[in-house]
Amino acid sequence: MCPRNVERDQRVRDERIQLILDSAITVISTKGFGSTSISDIAKAAGISIGTMYHYFRSKDEIFAEVLKRGQLDYGKRVLELAEEQGTPALIKLQDFAAGWLANPINWAYTIMLQTARTTDTVPLEIRQAVTDRFTANLQPLARIMEDGQQEGTIVQGDPLKLAFYLVSMIQGLTLQQAPGFEIPISIEVDRLIGLFQA
Amino acid sequence: MCPRNVERDQRVRDERIQLILDSAITVISTKGFGSTSISDIAKAAGISIGTMYHYFRSKDEIFAEVLKRGQLDYGKRVLELAEEQGTPALIKLQDFAAGWLANPINWAYTIMLQTARTTDTVPLEIRQAVTDRFTANLQPLARIMEDGQQEGTIVQGDPLKLAFYLVSMIQGLTLQQAPGFEIPISIEVDRLIGLFQA
Amino acid sequence: MCPRNVERDQRVRDERIQLILDSAITVISTKGFGSTSISDIAKAAGISIGTMYHYFRSKDEIFAEVLKRGQLDYGKRVLELAEEQGTPALIKLQDFAAGWLANPINWAYTIMLQTARTTDTVPLEIRQAVTDRFTANLQPLARIMEDGQQEGTIVQGDPLKLAFYLVSMIQGLTLQQAPGFEIPISIEVDRLIGLFQA
Amino acid sequence: MCPRNVERDQRVRDERIQLILDSAITVISTKGFGSTSISDIAKAAGISIGTMYHYFRSKDEIFAEVLKRGQLDYGKRVLELAEEQGTPALIKLQDFAAGWLANPINWAYTIMLQTARTTDTVPLEIRQAVTDRFTANLQPLARIMEDGQQEGTIVQGDPLKLAFYLVSMIQGLTLQQAPGFEIPISIEVDRLIGLFQA
DNA sequence: TATGAATGAGCGTTCATTCAT
DNA sequence: TATGAATGAACGCTCATTCAT
Structure with a gap:
């Protein structure tokens, strides 16, 4: 029984x-x-x-699930970071950037994120979900930007766009770092975040 | 005959x-x-x-050649931009960013650039050549950064790194723009370049 | 326990x-x-x-058993029909044909019957058993034919062959009726049985 | 050049x-x-x-083409038979039945004909085409039936339905004859066609 | 030089069957 | 007895590459 x-x-x-x-x-x-x-x-x-x-059920489902977990984990981490009390916004951004760039697996996520929508065979609903999660994950970063602007430490401008620019830059750098490429230019996280400093 | x-x-x-x-x-x-x-x-x-x-000789050779021409053309354009007399550095950077983001073919080049080294089957020498051209193409941008620093309009710091950051950000944004993604955030080129303003 | x-x-x-x-x-x-x-x-x-x-033990065994039960059930029904007293042979044949054609499950049995021997993987002994049951099931119909000949209502000729021809025709029509085919010709059972009328 | x-x-x-x-x-x-x-x-x-x-392009296309050629060839033959001058209708029917049953390949066509619509994966348009050709191929036989009725040698009734019954019977018998089945009952074509005799 | 028919390794996927629990 | 996770051979199909013409 x-x-x-x-x-x-x-x-x-x-x-x-x-x-x-x-x-x-x-x-x-x-x-x-x-x-x-x-x-x-x-x-x-x-x-x-x-x-x-x-x-x-399929190869696409595996990839979609890998990507989903990656996005959800990332979202959780960046949300915790935003809600952290007492840390200055600039430090939070540095932690964020340094943390992302330090993890060699992230370039794979970045490629998958971009590939998910490039490939015709990926169902539209999955593309939409991926995009939605990406956009949602920008919000905590935008909040950090906003906090920084109130602190007077972050440059003026739409916080969401600033977050979008930062993430794009970091994704771009992630790809440059991908194994085999070996671009002989080191990344100085504080200098990079400095671009967003008021 | x-x-x-x-x-x-x-x-x-x-x-x-x-x-x-x-x-x-x-x-x-x-x-x-x-x-x-x-x-x-x-x-x-x-x-x-x-x-x-x-x-x-092969599919890879075609792709390598497509990429090579793209990089050489791009290099020529950015070199001309750097050598242009009388234009302020910030304007040059804006022209550069706007021109790149306006051309829908560039996201394909960006993907190919990243794929070139991702794929195991691409011979090492080609990966090296691609990387070398990428690095070489950063020089004119670095020169513009340097000019701007002397003008007092661009932030301090290693000009090559600044160029690297800018190109990475623009590549990242290019991928975000790729057809099908539809991230509902518009890009304001002057605001973006403003990050590099002194 | x-x-x-x-x-x-x-x-x-x-x-x-x-x-x-x-x-x-x-x-x-x-x-x-x-x-x-x-x-x-x-x-x-x-x-x-x-x-x-x-x-x-296997998929084939399930199918063989399904077919076997179908054949045995069918055999029982046709035997009862043959042994029925007082019904004229032609009426019996009409009941038989109408009953078979009315049951939509029969086309599945017909397909299975034919497939059972087509498929190489079906063991020879099973094919033999299927064939034996098929032949045995012709006997009651042959008896009805014979009865009809004695009544003077059924055409002359080997009753077994007549039964064989009738069953073949009805199986053929069953397949034509299978869902999706939609042959736009209706079947008139009395006209059909009329072919066997003296 | x-x-x-x-x-x-x-x-x-x-x-x-x-x-x-x-x-x-x-x-x-x-x-x-x-x-x-x-x-x-x-x-x-x-x-x-x-x-x-x-x-x-696909397995289905091959099967569809095999079936199509078979049906077209068959249609041509039966049309020639119908148009033949001076041969009595009964003889034509006997030639038709004997010719069909003599060719061992025909059971394969019969199976394919039935399978074409049974299988869900077969596109609807192909099923329709197969059915249409099947129905069209009944016409010459119906004409022979009609000729016979005028001769007074064929039983009365809708000629198309008679043709449909005959073809169904012959298809049914074809399947019975398929290799491996070995139904121990021989087919007497003249007796079989005799069922349609006036 | 130009062609496209021919190849076959490799892909994603299915499913009858086995077996430890 | 009952389960369903695990297996792997076989399927339909793709495509980079070769080569006779």
Whole structure:
């Protein structure tokens, strides 16, 4: 009657999904998004192709899920940063930029973010969701900008646009940093954030 | 049967190559980089697949060549801008940014630039060449930054890094603008360049 | 933990098997034979795939069993018809034809009957059994034909062959009627049976 | 300028297509429709899978084309038969039935005809075309029936329906004859056609 | 030089079947 | 007995590349 432990099954299932997504982002950030096949991910996760399809309906769904988790995690982190009390806005921005640029996996997310909408085969609703999350994630940064403007430490102007410019710059720099490129120019985070200083 | 004229042959050859490269960038910026096949380009150019392989050894070579021409053209334009006499540095930067963002083909170049090194199959020497050209193309912008600093209109700091930051931001924004994304935030070029104002 | 009752167990087992077979023919007649998977049937029966394999060794065995039951049921019905007293042979034939053509599930059985031998993977013994049952099921119809000949209402000739021709025609018409085909010619059962009238 | 012989190319192309279609029907009639894969057909035709897709867009297109040719050839033959002068209708019907049943490939066509509409993946327009050709091909037979009725040799009734019944019966018998089934009942064509005799 | 037919490795995906729990 | 996660062979299909003409 009770041959399975439902709770444990669900836990195993969640772990498997996490394992697949982790393997996926690892492979993508190593091999590049376009060259990553389902079988690459399966191999990295140490499971069979069939099992991949047990947990995900399609390649696109895997990629969409990887991207979604990345965006949600990022959103949570940047929200916490914005709500932090007592830290000056400029310091928050520096922490943000330094944190992002320090994580070598972020260039993969950036590529995926851009690819998600470039590829025709990605369903429109997914593109929309990706874009919405991106836009939503700008809000906490805009709030930091606004706080800084009230402190008098951040330049004037629409805070949302400032956040948009900052994120774009950091994404651009992330891509420049991608493995293999080796642009021989180091990034000085404080100098970079200094551009937004009043 | 066919009277040969070496000079004319060479001209025809150059025209063919130019035609192929033009068709390539057109198709890429329409269909997206990853979805563009050799036969797509051949069809757009109105020639056969076999002929493509008379002029280029491989798909990667075509893409590398497209990218190379794009970088060289870009380099020429930005060099002319730097050497222009009598124009204030800030105006030059605004012209540069506005010109780049206005041309919808540039997001394709940006994607290709990043993809060139992401893809394992791209030979190391090509990656190196792409990176070198990218770095070289930063020099004229750095010169404009330096001029502006002497004018007192541009913020202090390593001019090359300032150029690097600016280009990264503009590349980031280019990707945000790519068709389909529709980030509902408009870009104000003067405000953006204002970040670099002293 | 579980008090066992051999008799009850057997009954549960039989019910399960019946449930699976019923679900199978339902799904097959809806989705088509070729597109019906084991998991489709399991879902329709509300049981797991694993349970399916407790009761049947393979997909082919399920299909063979579905077909077998269909043939046995059909055989019983046609035998009862033949043994019916007091009904004229022509009326019996009309009832037979009308009854068959009225049941939309029969085209699925017809397809399965033909597929059973077409598919290489079906074991020879099963093909033989299917054929044997088909031939056996012709006998009652042949008897009706013979009765009719004695009544003087059915055309002369080998009764078995007449039965064979009739069944073939009705199977052919069944397939024409299959959903989606829409052959715009209605079937008049009495006219059809009239062909066998003396 | 003229490196190819366009005319000859077209001829080669037509031959290849014919070769593929011939191989397809051969394989289908041997292995069965459902079990025939693209690679089976390619192997039988002695060409590669890629070449198959050079001539046909998809598996469905190949099957649709095989079926179409079969139907068109059949239509031509039955039309010639109907227009034949001086042959009694009954003889024509006997020739028709005997000719159809003698050709072992016809059971494959019959299966394909039925499968074409059973399978959901077959586009609606193809199903319609198949049905239309089937219905059109009934007309010549209906004409023969009508001629026979005027001769006084064929039973009364709607000639189109008589043709429909005859074709259905013959298709049914064709399936019974399919290799492997071995129904131990021989078919007597004259007896069978006799059912339609006045 | 120009062509496009031919190739085949590799892709994403399905599904009958097995088996530890 | 009951489960469903795991497997992997096989499918339809794509496309960069080759080569005889």
